[in-house]
Amino acid sequence: MSTQARTPVGTPMDGARISGSAMMSVSTTFHPNAVVDQLPSDLILVSSDKVYFHVHCYRILGASENGFCSLLPPKAQVQRGGTQMITLAEPADVLNVVMHTIYNFSASQFMPSFEALEAALGALVKYGVPLKQCVVSGSPLFALLLSSAPTRPIDTFALAGSHELEDLAVAVSPHLLAYSLPSLTDELARRIGPVYLKRLFILHYGRNEALKGLLLHPPNPHMETPDCSDAQQRYLTRAWALASAHLVWDARPNLSVNLLQATLRPLEKDLTCELCKQSLKERIAQVVADWSAVKRTI
Known part of the structure; x- marks a missing residue:
């Protein structure tokens, strides 16, 4: 043989x-x-x-x-x-x-489909293998499931939620920042479950509210100078408010730093005061830093 x-x-x-x-x-x-x-x-x-x-x-x-x-x-x-x-x-x-x-081997070389992974979790439960011991951060199965997140984010999140796999749900959640929550079906919502569904909604809502809060404050004004009056500085405040409103209206929780900068930096081109330009640059830098630090996981 x-x-x-x-x-x-x-x-x-x-x-x-x-x-x-x-x-x-x-x-x-x-x-x-x-x-x-x-x-x-x-x-x-x-x-x-x-x-x-x-x-x-x-x-x-x-x-x-x-x-x-x-x-x-x-x-x-x-x-x-x-x-x-x-x-x-x-x-x-x-x-x-x-x-x-x-x-405790990796099966990644076989490139199993998402459907096979989903069925494998069901089989592990059926055969008495505790998922919370084998689907933990750093385990081969955890890595294999997480590899599905970029292409099947909501399905992977639903799979994690249905089995109450906390580590996996948290790791997958950043991939859902671009997901449109109104498109959730009843079946997906049922599989995700009320706990993780609520946390997903809170993540989206929290990031949107954080963005509004960051953009609420315009660049700091400076003392009047012969070349820049208080009225001229109010122009920058109004321009900031309009640009911020545009961002907030269209923004999703996955708003990129690049888009944030691309929307706010052009405000400088109409400014003639160097102090106003410097204040604008400092405010944009602060907004970018604070936005990058806003929580991205459930």
Whole structure:
């Protein structure tokens, strides 16, 4: 018998073990000759699409709080020297993530889809693996889920909320600053749950209010000079108010520093007083610094 790697898990064939004319798909990570543990594998898990995972019973039982959904005997009753085979309901791409999580390996090289990751979390719950122990900052599964945030931010946030994964929800939330909250569907709101949904609304509202507060104060006036009267300084105040109103009207919580500067800096071109110009520059710098410091996470 020989083991031949074919294609990554997530496609119909992730490896092949040939015996005579029969061909079996075998996990490229958890195959019979894989060195993933000091002990030889004693358990074969078969996915619904017939991919074989050669794993260790003690590892599975050590990670599971329900005997792997009662499919495995208690630790004290595990027989040594034999190999048990169990067929599961999950497809290979989902089971692959589950096994990598139990072994604390990264499955990022297989590039599982978001749907596979979502199903893997459900499978981990089903098989008694506590998510709050394996989806924590710094863990392989946490990193894999967070990698979905740039392209699927609201879905990743909903997944975190539905499983009450605090670290993941917080890490994903900056990616939702550009999200239009009125577009939330009832189904998404239900999955996110009232606690994390409220925190998301507070994040958006808080940043918008912070921006209004920062722009409320115009550049500081200076003492009148022969070249710049109080009336001339009021022109800068009015121009600042108009530019600020434009920013606040269109602004989203993800307003960039570049856009902020691009809107306020042109006010300088109509100023002739060097003191007014300096006051404007200082105020813009302060607004930019304060806006950069406003909280970006739930």
